[in-house]
Amino acid sequence: SAVISQKPSRDICQRGTSLTIQCQVDSQVTMMFWYRQQPGQSLTLIATANQGSEATYESGFVIDKFPISRPNLTFSTLTVSNMSPEDSSIYLCSVEGLQETQYFGPGTRLLVL
């Protein structure tokens, strides 16, 4: 199994500002995934991050709003830019495990005022 940590665990931000979320894995992984979970809702994939290449974004998510870095095989960051209250969500990173499992970080709870 993989152990994943995220920073910060939660934050309260003002609209118009940006927040960078860090995701650290205890082993090297090829692909990392970023999901958003709005309150009481399901998980929606934002993007897939491969080391050494640009992230692949899902429909409805764009690089200017959610830039992602993947500098090595154990680390990734997601920035939520020019935030509005609609960006208030839980942001989760995940990695693949064996036998079609995915392991998730504890999430970053973001509130935008």
Place this chain on the structure above:
Amino acid sequence: GQSLEQPSEVTAVEGAIVQINCTYQTSGFYGLSWYQQHDGGAPTFLSYNALDGLEETGRFSSFLSRSDSYGYLLLQELQMKDSASYFCAADTGRRALTFGSGTRLQVQP
């Protein structure tokens, strides 16, 4: 488009058996996973079905019927700690998961 539908909420009593259904419509399908998420926690993996039939893991079992685009999670001998949200998720070959709408299970004493 991709969609996985689940009942929004299910209530059951301790010791009972509950079944959470998932119907899916996806372009490309390799298997169906189930995840549990307690309030304030991260989703945790429960099971994965690539083939039709029943997979059993302790008190939890999962079933898949590809011809019906349908699966379910069966929880037996319910305990209070099973109160959580449960998500089915489709493996569409893209390695990332497409999650269902989620079912909130409330276990009552």
